[in-house]
Amino acid sequence: MIKISNAELNILNNDFRKFQSRIVQSKKQDTAYFVSQISHFEKKYKKAGLERSFASNIFEFAEKMRKMGIDDFPGIIFSNLMKMPFLKPQVKEFYAIKALEFAEERGDTIHVLARLVDLEKMYKKSGETHKYARVLFRQEKALIKICSDFKSAKDNYKTYSRKHNQLKKYEMELAKTRVDIAKVILKSNPKQAKIILEKARTVFDREKRQKEVDFINLMLSEIK
Numbered sequence: 001m002i003k004i005s006n007a008e009l010n011i012l013n014n015d016f017r018k019f020q021s022r023i024v025q026s027k028k029q030d031t032a033y034f035v036s037q038i039s040h041f042e043k044k045y046k047k048a049g050l051e052r053s054f055a056s057n058i059f060e061f062a063e064k065m066r067k068m069g070i071d072d073f074p075g076i077i078f079s080n081l082m083k084m085p086f087l088k089p090q091v092k093e094f095y096a097i098k099a100l101e102f103a104e105e106r107g108d109t110i111h112v113l114a115r116l117v118d119l120e121k122m123y124k125k126s127g128e129t130h131k132y133a134r135v136l137f138r139q140e141k142a143l144i145k146i147c148s149d150f151k152s153a154k155d156n157y158k159t160y161s162r163k164h165n166q167l168k169k170y171e172m173e174l175a176k177t178r179v180d181i182a183k184v185i186l187k188s189n190p191k192q193a194k195i196i197l198e199k200a201r202t203v204f205d206r207e208k209r210q211k212e213v214d215f216i217n218l219m220l221s222e223i224k
Contacts (some may be wrong), residue, residue: 003049011050012048016041019063021155024068034073051086061093066102072158074109082118093122110157110164113142113173125207136177143174145209168207175203175212190223 002009019037023029040059045054062077078099082092096118099155103111116139146153152169157164178200182193197216204212 003047009048012041013043013128016057020064023073024065024070029070031072032075036074038077042080051084053079055084055087055091055095057096061151071106075099075106077109077156078102078115080099082115088119089126093119096122096129106156106158108156108158109142109145109153109158113146115141116142129184133181136181139177140174140181143170143177146170147174165172171203172207175200179212179216179219186219188224194220195221 006014023034041058042054044055045051058077059081061212062074066074077079078095081087081095082099084092087095096115100112100115100119103109103115106210112209118133118134119135120139124140147167150170154164168170178196182197182200185196186193197220201213201216
């Protein structure tokens with residue numbers, strides 16, 4: 001339900017359009033300003049009861065900037081969209097896939113991984129087994145790429161709010177992802193599951209994560 005008058009809504013929409021116009025016409029992009037204004041308008045639209053309308057508007061804005069070659073800001077919007085709990089699962093999946101495509105276009109493997117993790121959580125929650133398994137394999141590929149060429153992954157990681165993790169963190173994430181993959185394919189492809197588990201165990205063993213090593217050993221004992 002809209003919680004403001006039509007006149008107030010017209011003013012808000014007009015202000016948001018002016019903001020977009022300033023961004024696309026500016027020769028020098030100010031990331032701090034952009035982030036603060038997105039937050040400002042999100043609060044305004046939320047107070048008006050128009051959260052979903054705002055989500056749709058900023059997605060369209062991100063796509064517009066993407067087509068214009070304004071590369072830094074669409075990623076900020078996509079990350080923002082992934083944090084909006086009120087979005088329907090199908091809508092959030094659509095936004096996550098678009099965000100994934102954008103990260104892939106830029107060769108930003110760390111953001112590729114982040115969007116794959118978003119999709120993984122969605123599919124796990126919804127019980128979409130096939131999609132869940134497929135995205136886990138894509139996560140593994142992204143993590144292998146990050147770990148094998150960490151310098152390039154760092155150089156291509158474009159973010160405003162936080163730094164990347166250390167290499168060891170991604171190596172651990174790769175091991176955990178491989179355990180998740182093994183759980184999915186254990187019955188259908190035990191040979192591949194065994195290979196994946198042994199790779200994961202090597203990492204956990206090196207880091208002295210005995211709990212994880214014991215769990216993998218238990219899984220391996222169940223493979224005939």
